[in-house]
Amino acid sequence: MAPLHFNHFQGSKVRLAAPCPEDCMRLSRFTDDYGYLRNLDTDIAVPLTPDETGSSSVRRDNGFEFSLRTLEDNRYIGFTALYRIEWNNRSARLAIAIGDEKDRGKGYGSDALALIMRYGFHELNLNRIALEVIEYNETAMQAYLKAGFQVEGRQRSAVLRDGRHYDLISMSILAEEWSKQTELPLSFQSTRANVSNEPSLNIDQFQRAASVSTSGSGAASEPLSTTSENTSVQPRIGVGAVIVNDRREVLLVWRNREPEQFTWSIPGGKIDPYESAETAVIREIKEEVNLDIAIDRLLCTAETIQPDQQEHWISLLYSTRIIGGVARNLEEGGAIGEIGWFPLDDLPSPLACFAVPGLDAVKKMYFGE
The missing domain is CATH 3.40.630.30 (Gcn5-related N-acetyltransferase (GNAT))
Structure with a gap:
């Protein structure tokens, strides 16, 4: 071979x-x-x-x-x-x-x-x-x-x-x-x-932290296990934001790594302990793409189940609007490879399963599909 x-x-x-x-x-x-x-x-x-x-x-x-x-x-x-x-x-x-x-x-x-x-x-x-x-x-x-x-x-x-x-x-x-x-x-x-x-x-x-912490493990840097031995996978709670500009273009990010590696997705992330979902989505968008957002409404929930990757996410997806900042990739070298604005009626592929319910809900709002 x-x-x-x-x-x-x-x-x-x-x-x-x-x-x-x-x-x-x-x-x-x-x-x-x-x-x-x-x-x-x-x-x-x-x-x-x-x-x-x-x-x-x-x-x-x-x-x-x-x-x-x-x-x-x-x-x-x-x-x-x-x-x-x-x-x-x-x-x-x-x-x-x-x-x-x-x-x-x-x-x-x-x-x-x-x-x-x-x-x-x-x-x-x-x-x-x-x-x-x-x-x-x-x-x-x-x-x-x-x-x-x-x-x-x-x-x-x-x-x-x-x-x-x-x-x-x-x-x-x-x-x-x-x-x-x-x-x-x-x-x-x-x-x-x-x-x-x-x-x-x-x-x-x-x-x-004011000094180096030695506790906890975050999704951004936690290695994914390749076996199920001695591993108890629990559903994790995430958030995502559908951000549409005045030209009816939606902001999408390219996933460089799992979950849903090599797909176009909406920006978002995990909810930290004792953090509300709305606070989490506002924080994640600021950390990922440099935007200050306001939440208009909860669009839907999305569930991503990937047993082969030992991933199970339940996510709350929000319709949001920009109130400050210019879209910029702040995760260069990490989970996001690039970002871009795409017309709602001409989206790239492949799309992340996580993003599809939220994008479909927003398209219905604009086009009545």
Whole structure:
């Protein structure tokens, strides 16, 4: 039987390419952006010449750096790297950056993150990928958490910016966690026991906590079990929002992972303990697509049952309207690959089962179908 091959260099939106001299020129221009440098690392912010950028330092540091190029027009948009690789421990550090602000929030970063993680765990046979992020870089933290990274700890007051100290957050993901999340195989068996039972920190807990929490497990980063042994699956309660604009277009998101992976769905998520359903849907929409919404009415309920994925969701779907914000993907690198507005009478496919009852109810409101 022929082996199954993955194209580790190409995703759905970007590809990993070898750095070239022209990329150094572009990367140098990125460093003229003060905000870009302030999020990139903890070093002194200073513009770099083309000779000071590039992959030479990464390769001297026992690593691999790639340029990120769009599939659509082969345009250079940033870089990603696995560096400080310890082959004896099978561990590495991750760096990733999208240089131009206009290229952010379009799914390029999430696609690149998925590619470099797959390259690290499949091609390099790593067991651990780690990174650090400054606590004020909330967009990056959300992306890493949604991609399955877990918070390990923080270096208190490690970064001084404009007279204020900020913590440096340490995060990592293990090969077994990544494999269970993506359902892609590994070429080795981890010697670490009970990975799926380890406590993790979800986004809601992270944003509310003043320090690192070590309790609870959120749906965003919880690995999916591949067997039913020692597992008691209980129905989970979720919410979803059908958001329609003045042009009768509905906002849909592309699901990068289970439940209902690789489908178009409405934005939404789970209800936290002691949280009302209406509060949950307003919070989830703000966290996922940057919109402030008001609820018009409860449309219907939806039930998603997937025994093979050990998923059972009962969801409340709401008709909502926008009262503030501009739609933007805040889960880049995580569950949402991209977002888009689609005419109610010309919806894309495949649609998530979760979304269909709500979309049908809204179409009846507008078209009387």
